[in-house]
Amino acid sequence: MDFEAPVDAWYVYVATAIISVALAGLALGVSTGPPPDAPQASNTIEGATGSEYTASAFYDHDADVVTIDRRTITMENEHGTTHSSLSYGVVVPVNGHERLENLVYGSSFDDEYGDELADPNTHAFETFTEEVEDAFDDNTGEPLAADGELRARQIVVDAGIDELEPLTEEAEVEVTETASLPGEPRIRGENVREVELRYEGLEDRAVEFSVEGEYAGWGSYDEDDGETFEDGSGAIQLEINSGTANQPAAEPVEFDVKFAEDGELTAKTWASDDLEIGDVQTWDNEIEREVEFDHDHPILGLNDGGNYYVTLVIV
Incomplete structure (x- = not known):
């Protein structure tokens, strides 16, 4: 009997080996890991938003890119993409906004907005809300490069933490020159x-x-002038002279000062009918200032205690 293998058997063996190695390499190249866990990320965020007080939460993840769009979060890596929805409202991704990032990492509002709190002409909470709105506009719906940790913090602030000092102004009227009747x-x-x-x-x-x-001497007069004090101070002089007769005014002088309305500057009138030589009549005014906040903006909430809250997220 002849038990020799066919001449081409070793060719078949070699081909089979090559194919096996190729398939093994292909198998090693195919991704087998899980996609990111977006539902777990949304649960983490809601751990902060569900509180009535300032609260923080964080979650280690393996997403390369995270997109937060109001009430949804999308996470993706080389293994796939997942989505999840948020139940407690709109959150604001603040990547790239330094002071807001610092708040998420635990800094206090007073530390981050101390300069505004100390400035009588700047409202710290108004500045904060403007920066939050900027972050919302910049990052909402945008794919953000992730660093492996998602952090969320609900910030609760009493809008009354800061107040604008009232505007103050004062004026005085005086007879500055005298003359005798010619x-x-x-x-x-x-x-x-x-x-x-x-x-x-x-x-x-x-x-x-x-x-x-x-x-x-005889007759009546009526003189007036106006000016806008661009630098916040100044003076207006009115000369009383009857022209060719060169008559001055008899005492007392009646005067009227009208302050025009302009934005937060309210209209005011100051009048007197008994200004005499040697008199200095004075007037002062105080204008209260308040900041109005947009209660209807989706990123800003108002709780039963009258405090504003917003949830900030770093991906």
Whole structure:
């Protein structure tokens, strides 16, 4: 009997071996890991948003890219993509916004916004909400490179933590020049030649100043002028002169000052009918300032205690 193998048997063996190695290599190259766990990430976020107070939560993950779009979170890596929804409201991804990131990592509101709290003309909570809105606009719906840890923190702030100091302004009116009636200095004595308004207070305050009354000799007068004090201070002088007769005004002088409305600057009127030589009449005003917040903005909530809250996330 002839038990020799066919001549081409070793070719078959070699081919089979090559194919086996190729398949093994292909198998090693195929991804076998799980995709990121988006539901677990959303549960982590809701661990913070579900609290009535400031609360934090974090989750280690293996996503390369995370996208947060209002109430949804999408996570992806080389093994796939997963999605999940949030039940407790809109969250704000704050990657790239330093002060908000610091808050998520545990910094206090007072530490991050101390300069604004110390500035009487800046409202710290207003600045905070503006920065949150900027982060929302920049990052919502955008794929963000992830670093392996998702952190969420619900920030609760009393809007009354900061107040704008009221605006203050003051003015005074005085007779600054006197004159006698031509030809009758001994009979009529000194009379009013110039009246001055001096203002100190608010930038761009528009003011109208007028005086009226009787000349020292005969007839009546009515003088007025206006100015916008761009630098917040200044003066307006009104000369009382009847022209060719050169008459000054008799005492008392009646004056009227109108402060125009402009934005948060309220309209005011100050008037007097008894200004005399040697008098300095004074006026002051205080304008309260308040900041209005958008209660309807989806990122900002208001709890029963009157405190605002927002959930910030770093991916």
